Amino acid sequence: MTPRSGIARVLIVAGSDSGGGAGIQADIRTVTMLGGHPMTAITAITAQNTLGVQAVHPVPVDIVVTQMRSVIDDLGIDAVKIGMIGSAEIAHAVADMLETVASCPVVFDPVMIATSGAILADEATTTAFARLMRRATLVTPNLPELAALGGEAAVLSHGAALLAKGGHGEGHRIEDRLITGDGETVWTHDRIDTVHSHGTGCTLASGIATGLAQGMTLSDACDRAISYVQSALAAAPNLGGGHGPMGHALATTPYYHLLAASDRDGWDAAALAARWP
Template sequence: MTKPARILAIAGSDSGGGAGIQADIKTITLLGGHAMTAVTAITAQNTLGVQAVEPVSPDIVLRQIDSVTSDIGVDAIKIGMLGSSELVAALVEKLADIGAPIVFDPVMVATSGSTLADEATIAGFHALMRVATITTPNLPELARLTSSELASAYEMEREARRLSRDADSVILAKGGHLDDDLVTDILVQPDGRVDRWKSKRIETVHSHGTGCSLSSALATGLGQGMAPIEATDRARGFVRAALKAAPGLGQGNGPLGYATMQEF
């Protein structure tokens, strides 16, 4: 029997099950990986927003990482919500020589609009991007990381190119926040190669957890030996299928349809 790729998700817990560690576990499992976790924060959260956040101490997060990597091993890592600047600094040091591809989703604000990273934490993201294999900012995150205002796919690509060079990391810039019928995602590599995807926008209010799912799907692909372009293509297809199957749970921005999605 072939052993599944071992994917470690370092992220916060979403009590509503739509995003964070819960979305990561579902995504990794459905794509054939073995999901492991290092929980960075506990949130009281539902489709209407985040009501409370309790960060986990950096020491406990690092001990979770050591526990699974020393015994089970790891083929790829996904990083999502981080609870503090101290944890960001600790992860930079811990993961610098991990020897596995790392996907960093620079989570700053939840889909509901709730803030999930303070100024000091965001300031540390640049060092973590230099450790990561691929960083996956959405449009507001890319704007924040590059101190720019972005209103078009052209501007998004321009700043993604600059960020890729500065961080020496692959950047997957996600264009879902652009006001366009077509969603444009752009994969930029430090050597200047650019790949683009354009897809018709899926009209739904139930998109909670899309960034978490995309980054964990991408990490799973890398852990299974895929190249970044191949892994990105599959991850986008997975998220789009889950969006189309969203069951409409909750009174606000509901989760994706992991249990009911069709073949992607």
């Protein structure tokens, strides 16, 4: 498929976050801020805020499929980002649909547990993730999700590359590891001390999908997306009484990087700004 206007088209298959911090809302902001055109197939409607998830309502399978088909048939897609799935039935239906666009890169963020601790994928849904991992270009679990999926070897056995996110690790330094058939690339950076980290995984995966849709290599797409997440964390607007949303819009303002970093010991603002396109 050739973009009609030259803009990269990213189809996001994920749940809605009523608090605007994660899910479809974070995905749309990320794709837009990084220069792509976001399109959506919503898998679940959640009632949530910075304090937790109060309710989850899965969208009927046929509606999820119809959303995907509608977008694919008319606008076309250059990449797909998969987030919260909602049910095993939806996972299988999405996998079936992706088989019709075999050449399109897919970034799969296996959402299982919300930042608040709420369970967002039951055992049957987690088992169905295997089909999505077999279709994915990249799988982006955090450390607890990686353990729940059986570890690095289990994820890599499906044929996708793996970005093991280190945000849930110990210490002041975070290590993100991209593992492919060609080897391993590691990003190490200072932890930004904030509770307003809701939506980091969604943002990272959508950022990578946008880069792939724009023709970037996997490593370059990961590099830019990691930089964007760091900037968005630093720009968090301090909303809500719990794990608040990040500052997606301010994250693309280079001047803000220098301003925000002045109060953060150990964060090299100049280096981060130099990496920003």
